[in-house]
Amino acid sequence: MTSLRNWDGSQEPFTLTRDELAALRRISEEPAYLPDDTPGLKGLCDKGLALAYGYDPGNLDRPDVPPDDGRSFYFPMPTAPVLDQLRRQALAKAREVIQNAEMLTAFFDTLPRQAGSENGIEFMDAGGEATQMIIRAMENAQHDIKTAQPAYRRPDTMDQSASFLAEPLSRGVALFDIYPPNTQNQPHMNKYVQTVTAYGPHAQVRRLLTPFPRIVIVDKMCIIQDLREGSDDSRVAWKVTHEGMVAFILMIFDWMWDMAGPWHGDTPSGQGQQTFTNDRTRAILRGMAAHKSLSVIAKEMRVSTKTLGNELAALDAKLGFPPGRNDFPRGMWWVTSSEQDIHP
Known part of the structure; x- marks a missing residue:
């Protein structure tokens, strides 16, 4: 505290x-x-x-x-101690999200793996049966579609996803997609993100650094699958309609969403790595995280404060923040972003 x-x-x-x-x-x-x-x-x-x-x-x-x-x-x-506390809260929440995701998959591991439904939880093959059920549910969605997709997805799969999402997104159904950070280097994934987010602010995609299971929630129906690295359950899925269990899975998804960083379909950088930041903006953000003022950072970098302001404004635009003072939302994004690990 x-x-x-x-x-x-x-x-x-x-x-x-x-x-x-x-x-x-x-x-x-x-x-x-x-x-x-x-x-x-x-x-x-x-x-x-x-x-x-x-x-x-x-x-x-x-x-x-x-x-x-x-x-x-x-x-x-906002003050420097506030940002310190928010960083600690973000890290604590990340640990909590990981623990709850592991607890969730551990719970499903205890269930009998046989066809049929019991108390609103139905075991099924994760192949064609589950895929067709997800497609039908998404096409008929009324309110929102929330997915967490941890595994590699082929280009033809993403083209199909964009195709059957077109109708519900055109109707205003909200989309919340989560993917791992390594997908940012896949051109077909960037194409998919650019396609779905073009429908408007009700369609959003984010990247999450921590491991997570596959989750698909359409209105009040959920499909869950353990596709984490090292899992032996890639062909196993469960359909969940039990209201209490759906609510619990939705809570975990919302925590994951809060921890994830925005993704609009990045443009490759000169080094072949797609990021929101460059060497200069990362230096500025690290200085601000160390409680340095912009004037001190500008002096250290031998540039003007106006130049720093322009760099931050450009970053804010990439992150989708409105023009103006964005120190808090930008700081929240930075303390949970995998781009902190890029050096220099």
Whole structure:
């Protein structure tokens, strides 16, 4: 637990709840008028991590009077100890995600492997039967499709996936795809990502560094399969419709999604490795993670602060962040990104 110094100079223990973390991420991406009863906002203000204005401080044409609709203009106040704590929370969550994913596959390993359904869990062959069931479910999806795909997928498979996803995505069905980081070096995967994300912000793809099982959730039906490296269960799958078990698997998927980094279909770099960052932006991010100001980093790199700002703005655009101050969402992405391991 990290201690933060309050405005009066005292120190209090600091933690962030899930609601507070979500609220801080939201206002950091774009300060805005929000209902005062939005979960997490009051806690952020009490901890000195957000300020509530009666007006937009960036718009001096507005009168300095609070609105009468129960909203205030919320602005983030992130600090270095906050980013330290968020890094620790991210790493702890990564460990928790790995443990829960392992627990999930361990549970299915205890189930009898025979055809038929029992209590909303049905054993099946992971070949054609499961594939056709997934395709039918996706084509008839009403709300959202969530998939975690840890294994290599052939070019023809990805072309077929993009084809049968076209109709539900055109109807506005949300897509949340997770893939391992090594897929970024596969041209057919980049083509798939560019194709599905072109339908709009309701179609998103991310990459996750930690190992995970194959999960396909369509509305309230789930297919789960252990395709992790070293697994002997590549031909084994389970269809899950039990509401409690689907909810548990969905919770694990959402944790995995929170830990994953965005992917828009990268363009290969000069070194043949597809990344969001280059040597300069990684140097800037490492300096900021070490609590250095942009002026100090600029001096060390012998460039202007304007140059650093332009580099960060270009990175934000690649990550899909809106124009403006993105220190918090960019920092959250960096502390969980595998690109930290790229040197220099």
